[in-house]
Amino acid sequence: MRLRAPAIVLLALLGAVAACRSGPPAGTTRVVLRYQPLGPDAGPLRQLVAEFERANPGVSVELQAFPNATDLAHQLLVTSLGAGAQDLDAFVLDVVWVAEFARAGWLADLSDVAPPERVRAEFLDGPAEAVIQGGRTRALPWFVDVGLLYYRTDLVAEPPRTYEALEAAARAAMARAPGLAGYVWQGREYEGLSCNFFEAVWGRGGSAYADGRFRLDTPEARAALAWLRGLVDGGISPRSVAVAAEEDARRAFQEGRAAFMRNWPYAWPLLEDPASRVRGRVGVAPLPSASGAPGPGALGGWQLGVAARAPPARRAAATRLVVHLTSPEANLVLARAYGRNPARRASYRDPRLAAANPFVARLFPLLERARPRPVTPYYVMIGDALQGELSAAVSGLRTPAEALRRAQAQADEIAGAAP
Amino acid sequence: MSARAAWTTAAAYLAFFLLPFGWLVLTSLWPDAELARALPSRLTLENYAAALRGGGLARAVANSLAVGTATTAVALALAAPAAFAVARLEFRGRGLLLGGALAISMFPPIATASPLYVGLRAVGLLDTLPGLVVPYTSFSLPLALWLLTSTFRALPGELYRAARVDGCTPFGAFRRVLLPLAAPGLATSALLVFAFAWNELLYAITFISTPARRTVPMALALFGGEFRDPFVVLAAASTLATVPVVLVAVVFQRRVVAGLTAGAVKG
């Protein structure tokens, strides 16, 4: 039949492709690291890994990249780890997953090589708090992020410290430049919205989580969500924030179409790029707060963990790899090659950091104040329910008070139902 | 339909389908920093360079072609005889087969991802391309089965009887007489199965972890940083990934036309 010949060719092709699996030389321990690409050039990371292999003869590291979409990465890790897979030894974790994975028993205890007291002393507070679970170190911080207020230095005299000042400055700028948006942020139904919400709550002195329970239906939370909604209703933020993620806000700001933006540090080098319309006219400041003190930004960033179920030899090698990748030298490489903010305090005092990446060095006070989102194994579950309600409020479907009441009810149900 | 009406309609459809694709191609030539503007100030090939860096995309296209063609071959090889049997032969459970196939195609893929992961791991096919062909075939089988069943049913009944009377075995009659006449249905099914395998993302991402075995949708999903969404590079990669498939489709079309004209001459 006519299909026969092509079928044979295909089977041969598949066989060839499948056979292309080259294993490590016999007698070596193969450690698999699953990570998200840090940038288009994998070179510096590979060099770090090669350094490790030289220092640890007999260990060969295989790098496997996953998609950068955070939810997809979470899904893949949950599927493999949940099925008891032993094909990964070290992997990256978003700051909000550590509690969850630790509770599930998927993270090896790293306290022997990195005792909690030392982690607290050497790393920034926020990430240290996120990786120490039940008094044991479950992961090591790799790099950190924090929510920042970006502003146009040519439109705004000095960065506003309070919410009223922000609104006033935004209105003044909008009056001077028609078509300008006052303040762009992330209001899409996803985790970025939760970050914006928590920042607004913390800035009003609220905490959103206390005594092991989510506190979403509090006066501070209601005020925070009402303020966010009010930005849209009052015209300070365009309606499009209801579907905006980081890039939407960044591009609008980069085109000179907004006076203020809330975003992560990754935007800075893009804003200062020669092709940017606002190059040289951008400032960065802490988020505002009700009292005028610098408002805490949400803590972001990634950690490295070791699979608890990996066989002992691989687990030990993976642990050493993780320690190597989170060392002070590695922090510097990440900052220099990929613009990632080091998680270690001492890195910020290193003159090489200021020389290689002055912006990152300047972020230190803001990173010190970065506040983690509620550290609880329920975070991802409750986060899902919370995002829906926050989005309903921001887009005008529901009042903020009603949305938070519902969010609290769902959070209680979820946390109450599971042990 | 008059020729004029036909051409106008065709042009309208082409515009609807191709203009957005044209925009995609234009975006692939657009400098990233200018994406938020109405039109680019210049066209650039830097996105293509970025897309091709590391050779991952070319390998992904090869992998997807291999998986797609294998899935198509296996799915058709299984579906054609079964569809023929349902349409023209007698056996119990025809309803069960068609109904069951339909039911299977109704299932949300996400729910099957975990059990399949465990199953593939058990037989050692996890993280292999043949391991992808297995679920792809099963989940594209229902559509091929139903389509081919109606194709075979549309063929005149006497053909089969005549062939049997002439001394053919049932399989011989199927192979030599009916199958060639079902060419248009086969070509259509082949295209649909191939497109399914080509576009499938969820299983590919769940089962494949080695970078060298990635398929096109996975490679495309990997562009981007944590917050960055470099759509321009994705556009370049998508354009590159689409071209080979369009070529495959064009080649296939010729076969269909050849099959049709051959059938017409014979008939």
Added chain:
Amino acid sequence: MSAPRGDRGGLFAAPAAAALAVVALAPLAATAWLSLRRRVLVFGVDEWIGLANYRAIVHDARFWNALGNTAYFTAVAVAVELVLALPLALVLHRASRGRGALRAAVLVPWILPTVVAAKLWALLFQPDWGLVARLVPGGGAVLASPRLALHAAILVDVWKTTPFVALLLLAGLQAIPEDLSRAARVDGASAWRAFRSVTLPLLRPAILLAVLFRSLDAFRVFDAVLVLTDGGPGHTTESLSLYAHKTLLRAGSFGLGSALSLVTFLCTLAIGLAWLRAVGARRGREALR
């Protein structure tokens, strides 16, 4: 029945049946089993709870919202696709020169991976700089609007799958004997009459097949709503599949997520049964015989 007596089809159908049973049935069975348990991976919970997940779903407002969104999406998308695909199928059937190129060109949206197509339309619908926002008044408000956002997803689906429907209809057209329609024309009927009284009725099986498969697919919409709006704003574009996905993989609630998937399956089953009734029970039985 046109086969000589005794021609058994069992062997012809066995390989396909085996492939379906082995690969597809086992996961389905596993999902059904999981749906009767409470299984939260992270907390190591795994216990039998019978139909409690289903009871929870019945009382879950988010489920009904997702079901409503999905039903609306399916009905509108399939109707629009059918209406658009029929003329296209006729044109493809009729075209003599350039048939191959035309068919290939029309397939381009179908060939593009769904995620890319969705991202392309997300770019076009981008509220601040997207083409739709620039060219169409009010176009920028679509994605952010709780009432309009779902229609953007419908447009993506229509753009992407009308070619698929056209191909199914084309296969049906190709199965119609040439002489029939030619005879009708010779008899003096206008092209439209010939089409309506001869072609269309003969095309009915293909149309019904297209409606069936497209409905089943549209009911499981996932990529488009995820990429365009993440199911928002406020869950107004959240489809059943997206809700099941979030429950399974974000919340890690495997029991509830499996139950949601099974319910989605039962809804699509209902669509299949409705199809059988529409086709007419006798014809349906013929189709399945």
